[in-house]
Amino acid sequence: MPTIHGPEGCLTGARHGKVTGRDEGDPVGESRRDRIRMNKEELAAFIADQKSLQVACHDRDGAIHLSTLWFAMAEDRFAFGTYTKSQKIVNLKRDDRITVLLEDGTKYDQLRGAMVRGRAVLYAEDGAGGADEVRRVARAVMRRYEPDIPEEHFEGAVELWAAKRTVVIVEPEKVITWDHTKLGGAGPYGY
Numbered sequence: 374m375p376t377i378h379g380p381e382g383c384l385t386g387a388r389h390g391k392v393t394g395r396d397e398g399d400p401v402g403e404s405r406r407d408r409i410r411m412n413k414e415e416l417a418a419f420i421a422d423q424k425s426l427q428v429a430c431h432d433r434d435g436a437i438h439l440s441t442l443w444f445a446m447a448e449d450r451f452a453f454g455t456y457t458k459s460q461k462i463v464n465l466k467r468d469d470r471i472t473v474l475l476e477d478g479t480k481y482d483q484l485r486g487a488m489v490r491g492r493a494v495l496y497a498e499d500g501a502g503g504a505d506e507v508r509r510v511a512r513a514v515m516r517r518y519e520p521d522i523p524e525e526h527f528e529g530a531v532e533l534w535a536a537k538r539t540v541v542i543v544e545p546e547k548v549i550t551w552d553h554t555k556l557g558g559a560g561p562y563g564y
Contacts (some may be wrong), residue, residue, distance in 0.1 A: 411487070411550035419552075420446065420475065423517070426453060427474040428541075430493070438464055444473075445513035451489060451543040452510045453464040454534065457497055462539045465493040473543055478485060481561050484553040491546040497539040508532075510540040 426444040474487035496503035
């Protein structure tokens with residue numbers, strides 16, 4: 374299994390390692406990469422604050438297909454749904470490699486992000502047991518993004534969301550996080 378760069382225990386199933394090399398100006402024995410890595414609690418809080426997940430997969434010709442989607446966390450894994458006939462699902466059926474990204478910040482000393490590379494596991498309403506997973510993720514996404522739906526209409530909204538959709542669960546192979554606010558205001562050139 375590839376080495377994972379990220380906080381211990383984050384995104385279950387991932388192994389963690391250290392990046393070698395040292396940057397000038399960093400404390401002795403600590404790389405800049407180590408300093409900006411998020412721990413488990415920081416990553417969980419960062420994910421909870423984010424709303425748009427960048428999703429990348431491969432088109433038939435190898436080009437990157439990039440889109441932005443709503444998401445939820447399902448047992449420490451990114452989960453989202455999209456129409457079954459969408460290009461994303463066509464691509465992921467052919468090649469299950471996927472990368473997702475959350476990021477924020479507009480200045481260097483404010484940049485934060487998390488990138489996960491892994492494999493896409495697809496669930497659809499195809500009679501193979503995928504319908505339950507589609508609805509489970511639909512409920513999680515709806516609760517996250519549409520909290521004002523009256524309870525008496527919630528399951529109806531879930532059914533509308535789930536119709537003609539495939540759910541993707543990202544099984545992580547590599548996780549990289551960064552939080553430049555930990556640099557104490559230093560820019561990319563150390564000042």
